[in-house]
Amino acid sequence: MKRAIVMGGSYAGLFAARVLSEYAEDVLVIEPDVIEEDGLGRRVPQRHQLHALLSMGHTQLERWFPGTTEELVKGGALLGEGDDVRFYLDGRLKAPAAGARMLGATRPFLESHLRRRVTALANVRFLRAQATDLVFRRGRVVGVTTAALDGGTGGTGETFDADFVVDAMGRNSPLEDWLARHGWDRAPVDSMRIDLGYATVLFHRGDELGSTVIAHSSPGPASDYRPALTEPGALAAVEGGRWSVVLAGYADHRPGPDPEEFLRRMRRCVAPLRTVADTSTMIGDVRTYRFVESRRRVHSRLNRFPGGLVVVGDALASVNPVYGQGLTLAALAANALGAHLRSTPFPQSPARDYFRLVEAVVEGAWQLSTAADLAQPHVTGPYPRGHRVQKWVADRLTEASVRDSAVNTRYMGVVNMELPPKALTDPRFLARAARVLLAG
Ligand SMILES: Cc1cc2nc3c(=O)[nH]c(=O)nc-3n(C[C@H](O)[C@H](O)[C@H](O)COP(=O)(O)OP(=O)(O)OC[C@H]3O[C@@H](n4cnc5c(N)ncnc54)[C@H](O)[C@@H]3O)c2cc1C
Incomplete structure (x- = not known):
């Protein structure tokens, strides 16, 4: 591709830019905030909060940015x-x-290292501006319009052509409004x-x-x-x-x-x-x-979606942060993007394969976090079918994970997103957990 544009240069945007640097001659990251190690960027207030990186997130960090852990340490x-x-x-x-x-x-320390790594990529550049709309032609996205920032600093108010566009604008991404304005359906939302x-x-x-x-x-x-x-x-x-x-x-x-x-x-x-x-x-x-x-957008439920456009990170799914899944989901979306671009001869077509891949990952995280959240008395659903039985089993497994290292290793493998939730239904694992519980 000639040019790919990433709208949003935070964690998910940085991973997406890294992946796209292998597939586009020119990668433009449009980001309005100045993100320094200690200047926290006003559009991502959660950067102040403690951020834990799950094992899978750490693996992906080293996959796309080898040596980062050593640098951070x-x-x-x-x-x-x-x-x-x-x-x-x-x-x-x-x-x-x-x-x-x-x-x-x-998080600012981690992110500033990634940003430095992405900035050093020869074909990636950052533009301090705000994306304001998409340009469509014959059912696909062909450009992004931008606006100058408050006070006229930074940003040029230009339109940029693009072969491929990534929405990494976070939880409050305006993408759905833009799509609706241009006659596309909004993606169904689970919340x-x-x-x-x-x-x-x-x-x-x-x-x-x-x-x-x-x-x-x-x-x-x-x-x-x-x-x-x-x-x-x-x-x-x-x-x-x-x-x-x-x-x-x-x-x-x-x-x-x-x-x-x-x-x-x-x-x-x-x-x-x-x-x-x-x-x-x-x-x-x-x-x-x-x-x-918690909220996720499910694009695979749409009948039509513009070509050359994908959604990553919190713009796609933003789940209860206590389970620490957000950064890992952002990195896994980049993986799915890589897999999609590696296999499709037509990146300008609707990215159905990408959405299928990434939504399978989101589904695991969503199941885990929402099932646990339903235990809160003030959370009123929606309850999935079989919730009571699932909860009873999950509580027993949780108890066994406190007592037994082997049970906890697999349990934490799921929590760390290294294993899918169905790993907890393996009969040998269930038998071990039962023995641990019976042993008292
Ligand atoms: C309280 C809290 C604690 C958390 N703790 C953890 C944790 O422990 N572990 C974990 O893995 N995750 C955690 N998360 C989740 C994590 O913060 C998010 O998943 C992560 O920030 C998602 O990154 P993102 O790049 O998708 O979005 P964001 O980080 O929200 O970034 C969006 C970017 O888009 C830019 N943008 C917005 N509008 C535009 C526009 N019009 N044009 C161009 N750019 C735009 C913004 O300036 C911003 O830089 C936590 C979240 C919260 C709320």
């Missing part, structure tokens, strides 16, 4: 393995999962209202937790429909000798910005968070974020 990020990574459920430390490996870094609140703050890091890199605590079956036994939250050792600590809560239990309240809640968390609350000094403000609903 040299810059002060931490890589946790074995006992450095601790997961708690209902306040109990889970059995170790073989091969557990997690990166401790803030689940969860009303989640997040709050993240940094602390100075000493040696108060030894080699711990990640500690993550979530409510399990014992906390269903009653107050959680411990507050859900997590911490990560990040660059700059700091801890990033996040607390989460639903509906009326959303954490607020008051630092004293934050510390009080941390003291009701599992031991590592209590220790940091008691021994470390907070840096800066508590940043809050409200996430109202």
Whole structure:
């Protein structure tokens, strides 16, 4: 292709640009925000929040940007393995999962490294502007119009021709409105209202937790429909000798910005968070974020869709962040894009294969997150068929994963998106989980 355009230069856009650099002579990334390591880009407020990278996300990071982990670690990020990574459920430390490996870094730090790598690609350039519409010809997208930014800084208000266009404009992408304006149908949307609140703050890091890199605590079956036994939250050792600590809560239990309240809640968390609350000094403000609903757009349900256009990242699916799937889904969408472009002789045709591939990945993440969210008393559905039985089985498996390393290894393989959810229905795995539960 002569030119491919990526609208949005955040995490999903950077991965898409990396893939497209192998298929287009010229890749133009249109991004209105200035994204520096510490200047957080106002259009992605969640960059302030703690971001965990699932194992599959880490694998994809190294696939498309080899050597990034080493670079990040040299810059002060931490890589946790074995006992450095601790997961708690209902306040109990889970059995170790073989091969557990997690990166401790803030999202701006991770993203700034990727951006540097993408900027260094000879055929990729960034334009500081806002995409405002698409240009269509004979059923396919052939260009993108842009507008100058507020105050006339950056952006040229030009129209750019394109053979292929990627929507990586995030959760509030205007793409559907543009499509409707040009006579196309909007993609059907699945959604689940969860009303989640997040709050993240940094602390100075000493040696108060030894080699711990990640500690993550979530409510399990014992906390269903009653107050959680411990507050859900997590911490990560990040660059700059700091801890990033996040607390989460639903509906009326959303954490607020008051630092004293934050510390009080941390003291009701599992031991590592209590220790940091008691021994470390907070840096800066508590940043809050409200996430109202999980949402995915299902393009394969459309009868017609313009050629030469795909959707990646949060613009495609934005799921409850407590399961840490967003960055990994963004990277896997890039994989699907690569697979599509490798196999199609006509990239300017409707990308049905791409949507089929990527929606299969999203489906796994969606099943996992929405099934868990339905345990919240304020979440009112939609309930899938067989929900009660599924939940009963999932609760038993979760319990077995706390007690047994082999069960937890497979369980975490699914959580980390290395295995599909159906890996939890393997008869040998179920038999092992049953033995663990019967052994008491
Ligand atoms: C509170 C919270 C915590 C999270 N924690 C995790 C976690 O622990 N792990 C994890 O994997 N994921 C997490 N996520 C999800 C993760 O943040 C998203 O999945 C990720 O940001 C998606 O990247 P994206 O590039 O698709 O969209 P975004 O990061 O939202 O970026 C969209 C980009 O599009 C640009 N843009 C917007 N409009 C235009 C336009 N008109 N023209 C051009 N560009 C435009 C924006 O400036 C922005 O740069 C979390 C999300 C939230 C809300």
